[in-house]
Amino acid sequence: MEANKNTEGSFHLTGGDFTNAGAASSELKSILTNLNISPDIVRRAAIATFEGEMNVIIHAVAGVMYYLITPDCIKVVLNDMGPGIPDIQQAMREGYSTAPDWVREMGWGAGMGLPNMKKNSDEFRIDSVVGEGTTVEVIIKIKEDKTP
Amino acid sequence: MNIREVVDSLSLDVKTEKGDLGRTVTGCYISDLLSDVMANAKEGEVWITLQTHPNIAAVAALKNLACIIITNKRNPEEETLKKAEDERITVAVSPLSTFEVGGMLYTLLRC
Numbered sequence: 001m002e003a004n005k006n007t008e009g010s011f012h013l014t015g016g017d018f019t020n021a022g023a024a025s026s027e028l029k030s031i032l033t034n035l036n037i038s039p040d041i042v043r044r045a046a047i048a049t050f051e052g053e054m055n056v057i058i059h060a061v062a063g064v065m066y067y068l069i070t071p072d073c074i075k076v077v078l079n080d081m082g083p084g085i086p087d088i089q090q091a092m093r094e095g096y097s098t099a100p101d102w103v104r105e106m107g108w109g110a111g112m113g114l115p116n117m118k119k120n121s122d123e124f125r126i127d128s129v130v131g132e133g134t135t136v137e138v139i140i141k142i143k144e145d146k147t148p
Numbered sequence: 149m150n151i152r153e154v155v156d157s158l159s160l161d162v163k164t165e166k167g168d169l170g171r172t173v174t175g176c177y178i179s180d181l182l183s184d185v186m187a188n189a190k191e192g193e194v195w196i197t198l199q200t201h202p203n204i205a206a207v208a209a210l211k212n213l214a215c216i217i218i219t220n221k222r223n224p225e226e227e228t229l230k231k232a233e234d235e236r237i238t239v240a241v242s243p244l245s246t247f248e249v250g251g252m253l254y255t256l257l258r259c
Contacts, residue, residue, distance in 0.1 A: 106182070107181050107203075108203075
């Protein structure tokens with residue numbers, strides 16, 4: 001990537017659109033690969049964004065995935081118009097899910113989405129208001145922080 | 149070992165045309181939970197599953213998996229094959245159970 005050059009953009013996500021699930025993450029993965037970002041970082045970003053994309057598709061009416069790629073990091077913010085999460089601590093627990101049975105039958109809704117996002121990011125923030133929606137922000141560092 | 153050798157050895161029925169059958173298989177992951185596959189499957193592995201819907205193609209593409217094998221006489225949905233062709237992911241089916249296909253593949257890859 002050229003020094004000091006940033007790349008940013010966004011994808012609109014539609015709740016319930018399982019047919020196109022993964023399209024936004026896949027496109028972002030291509031963008032990261034074309035920027036010659038290392039495969040391990042691309043892999044982590046792809047997992048985190050796909051899980052975030054699925055959360056919007058499974059739980060929300062609609063949402064937006066915004067990304068900013070700088071020479072130092074990849075920042076992704078997922079903002080949805082969904083039911084919101086009443087208890088974030090509980091939602092972060094591996095194995096906890098409120099997904100309906102038909103979604104679980106598809107192999108989603110195993111309560112691994114948010115934990116997977118956190119595991120694959122260097123910084124993870126989640127904020128939710130019941131009845132309004134949820135915002136999840138992940139940052140994946142491209143360059144190691146040199147400060148001790 | 150490549151995908152073609154796996155297909156021949158396990159008598160799989162390949163449902164896609166654009167996947168690279170000469171691609172090297174590095175291992176195998178078995179799961180019907182897509183988040184589990186995203187978290188734990190590794191690039192170049194064969195994925196054995198019962199799932200047939202289009203999201204499996206997206207997951208396989210995102211993880212750069214070598215091939216998807218669908219077991220137990222299940223057939224992939226048309227949209228799944230379309231997406232797999234777009235991503236050049238090989239999708240094959242077997243009438244055998246996940247246990248049997250996994251066992252045969254384990255023997256093949258460990259020899």
